């Protein structure tokens with residue numbers, strides 16, 4: 001491991017690192033645009049200038065390897081002056097329209113200017129006019145004037161998504177990013193280009209003009225979109241969730257996530273949620289508090305077992321809950337109710353093994369591995385066919401279903417609800433509202449559950465990696481985790497003083513909602 | 519439908535085998551298309567992309583970088599007026615404007631009768647004789663607007 005000096009401090013970095021990697025590893029700030037840890041080195045922005053003792057000229061840190069004994073700095077006057085001019089050049093043709101730019105607040109140009117620029121601009125030339133609001137495809141909008149031609153997005157489509165849609169066309173100050181002959185930028189990873197674009201050139205159709213980023217809070221989480229379990233960060237405010245972006249994890253998702261996963265904030269928001277308990281059948285519901293619903297459902301469950309024995313109840317689970325919840329729920333069923341009637345509802349057995357080679361998998365549940373492992377550790381072997389026969393023979397009187405929170409990935413929702421409703425009573429645990437429940441004749445309890453962002457726990461991804469996550473925010477205050485439901489089922493009480501408040505739900509601001517449309 | 523002739527296809531294949539990086543074969547291949555067709559139609563890019571196994575976007579990047587490639591059909595006489603630094607400083611841009619005016623055409627757009635195209639281009643490597651233009655394959659140097667118009671007329675524009 002070569003020993004080098006960065007700004008006077010001695011550090012050791014792995015053999016073969018570039019200078020910029022050494023700066024990053026030791027936490028020393030360095031101006032840069034085009035370098036990205038997940039992409040090849042382009043060396044085009046010329047902002048990562050450093051001075052190396054013994055070299056007559058400044059070098060770019062992103063494309064220079066460290067050598068034993070290098071003495072490097074980026075704090076001397078000549079480096080500072082060079083970077084300042086570099087920034088000034090980047091802004092020659094930049095429209096400086098930050099007030100109407102969606103990137104403002106998380107923009108590389110703004111940040112780098114405040115850290116390394118702070119000059120009085122000396123450029124007085126007329127700006128070159130380019131295309132604004134270019135519809136690049138179903139997810140991304142381009143503003144060519146803001147683009148600083150760092151080529152990150154082009155390298156992304158070449159190296160990561162391998163779809164090669166983007167290129168840099170024309171020459172000199174007329175260079176523009178674009179696709180060939182108006183073909184759309186359409187792949188399941190396209191929104192990563194928005195994340196890595198250091199400026200407001202590429203923006204997300206889904207998010208642009210919805211919120212100013214400085215009003216949003218951020219929480220770490222795990223994407224529940226499929227069994228890969230990409231590490232993500234979620235942005236939210238008092239109205240709900242607004243977007244999901246990837247968080248680096250070398251072992252799972254690198255720097256990226258897929259576009260499908262980015263939609264998994266939508267089902268969490270208030271308008272799609274079950275906000276209180278409901279008891280009834282055939283669409284005539286009596287609204288009760290979630291606690292009352294859970295209490296009376298628990299009573300029904302215990303009475304049924306007392307009257308007809310443990311085989312008269314059944315539990316159906318989906319792969320969308322945490323390991324901790326499965327454990328608690330299975331313990332309650334097998335120990336307290338002494339029933340081994342526990343079944344795993346697979347939403348898409350045909351596609352479960354699919355994999356696109358990058359991240360996205362056909363198993364659209366975050367914790368299939370977790371539920372399978374839990375069933376195994378409780379030595380539960382019940383087969384789906386058993387459920388079928390016992391439901392049609394009316395042996396099962398009450399069926400408890402921990403349904404999906406991400407209902408969109410369960411194409412068989414309606415069919416399965418009708419199927420479960422063959423039982424006399426159904427206890428339906430879910431985060432969302434399900435239309436199909438209005439059609440069935442079984443006596444039904446609907447009990448609202450929390451979604452992944454509202455609880456702590458862990459998912460086991462397809463590689464067998466157990467990934468823990470914490471509560472980010474609370475959308476529905478009444479909602480429970482499965483573990484809390486079990487407390488109430490077994491006659492215990494929850495400490496209501498500890499329960500958080502609900503969020504307000506999304507308010508439509510018409511002036512910005514309309515501006516967001518292309 | 520654009521179709522590459524058998525000879526041109528062989529040419530492209532030979533170019534591909536000549537270089538270590540197949541990207542190096544883009545320029546000669548595009549020139550070949552231009553020689554055959556007078557310009558490089560967008561469908562040609564798709565055909566080359568398939569043949570060379572290079573993404574269309576990257577072929578287009580090269581095509582759009584060089585002013586020497588015609589992205590539109592050009593007239594029998596193609597006057598490429600250099601407007602890069604040396605020429606611009608010696609009146610290249612005014613020269614281009616003057617030519618457009620006297621032949622009643624727009625920059626880069628072929629005249630209705632298909633006789634002439636005047637386009638502004640980047641440095642043609644003849645800076646010492648600025649301002650200059652390239653007419654088809656010929657350099658005409660040390661120009662004034664009057665001289666340029668006269669030369670072009672002599673050539674049949």
Ligand code: SF4
Nearest residue numbers: 147148150151153197
């Ligand atoms: S659009 Fe963004 S990421 Fe792409 S080259 Fe321009 S500034 Fe870089």
Ligand code: SF4
Nearest residue numbers: 223225226230258261
């Ligand atoms: S690949 Fe799966 S886990 Fe990753 S972002 Fe997409 S849906 Fe979410």
Ligand code: FES
Nearest residue numbers: 034045046048062
């Ligand atoms: S980050 Fe090194 S040149 Fe852009």
Ligand code: FES
Nearest residue numbers: 600605642644645
């Ligand atoms: S600038 Fe005109 S030929 Fe070089």
